[in-house]
Amino acid sequence: xxxxxxxxxxxxxxxxxxxxAAAFREHIAxxxxxxxxxxxxxxxxxxxxxxxxxxxxxxxxxxxxxxxxEIRPWLGGIAVAGLGWALAEYFTRVRRMALPSILLLLAFxxxxxxxLVGIVADNVTLLETYVGTDNETLQRQVAAGIAATxxxxxxxxxxxxxxxxxxxxxxxxxxxxxxxxxxxLILIAIPDAKTWSLPIVLGGGILMFLFAMRWxxxxxxxRTRRADVAFWLHLAAAPMIAHPIFQMLGVFDGAIQPGxxxxxxxxxxxxxxxxxxxxxxxxxxxxxxxxxxxxxxxLQTAGAVELGAALTALVxxxxxxxxxxxxxxxxxxAIAPLGxxxxxxxxxxxxxxxxx
Numbered sequence: 043x044x045x046x047x048x049x050x051x052x053x054x055x056x057x058x059x060x061x062x063a064a065a066f067r068e069h070i071a072x073x074x075x076x077x078x079x080x081x082x083x084x085x086x087x088x089x090x091x092x093x094x095x096x097x098x099x100x101x102x103x104x105x106x107x108x109x110x111x112e113i114r115p116w117l118g119g120i121a122v123a124g125l126g127w128a129l130a131e132y133f134t135r136v137r138r139m140a141l142p143s144i145l146l147l148l149a150f151x152x153x154x155x156x157x158l159v160g161i162v163a164d165n166v167t168l169l170e171t172y173v174g175t176d177n178e179t180l181q182r183q184v185a186a187g188i189a190a191t192x193x194x195x196x197x198x199x200x201x202x203x204x205x206x207x208x209x210x211x212x213x214x215x216x217x218x219x220x221x222x223x224x225x226x227l228i229l230i231a232i233p234d235a236k237t238w239s240l241p242i243v244l245g246g247g248i249l250m251f252l253f254a255m256r257w258x259x260x261x262x263x264x265r266t267r268r269a270d271v272a273f274w275l276h277l278a279a280a281p282m283i284a285h286p287i288f289q290m291l292g293v294f295d296g297a298i299q300p301g302x303x304x305x306x307x308x309x310x311x312x313x314x315x316x317x318x319x320x321x322x323x324x325x326x327x328x329x330x331x332x333x334x335x336x337x338x339x340x341l342q343t344a345g346a347v348e349l350g351a352a353l354t355a356l357v358x359x360x361x362x363x364x365x366x367x368x369x370x371x372x373x374x375x376a377i378a379p380l381g382x383x384x385x386x387x388x389x390x391x392x393x394x395x396x397x398x
Contacts, residue, residue, distance in 0.1 A: 050265075092141040103126065109121070116161045119156030144209065147207070186227075200212050240289055247281075250278055253279075281328045284328040284329040288306065293306060306336035313325040341354060
């Protein structure tokens, strides 16, 4: 079985022409009676050897992190980052193995971040002397400054890794780091912003979503690496949007009231409409736990105490399966009111462009 990544790689290597690849895609789309953009293609495994290599690499990375950390807190991070890059030279650039490539990217950027954190830990006494123990505002600003520095270094590491290996998840890793830097800078500039943490994270998630849409709109047919990059960006943005919203509603703060439960259900419907419009399912998955809990609370209020959990699973599971089966017809309904904006979203069968 060949993935979109394999097909793109064959085109880049000159093994087949772009026209032949396009014809092959159209043929598969016709056979399956669905457009290519209907599926969120991303490659996680090229074979069982991916799992084998990932396990072996994890063991080695954990080992060098432990050994280096015993010598100096920052040395383990350097060892992990260096080894992650070195292994990627073979398993990513040469073998093009999916799961190990993701693991090694995370090892590299995580190792860079761990190195800086280790340097701070190695000089914690000096920092305490500089900051003092009675100036809480300065302590927070220094902590936020350290977080911003770590985030900036992580973003730079992700950019370097992208330039060398172009693993799709790398852009999402860098974008998360940049959002972390922005949040840290806000905390430095406005110390009282700690009380706005959830709205700030929500704002970062919306920015991440817009960034993902920029990648998505540049490849509406989802035939290039840009669609893979957008997939990971949506996956990163979804929890940053869903969790702050539902946390601010107090979904898990004790017994949920029927009114709040109804709001959660309505929000999930709204997320479903957004997911249908952009043809991405990450928002639905990230908010699933909240809607399950809200539905369960509503059924408990209605008197279905013993079967509340079972009925919740039945209703939500049936709804999600129905959504999956009728995804394209529902997409057609969802994008119909969007006018010209729909022409910038992934195509859907039977939808005529607003401007011809």
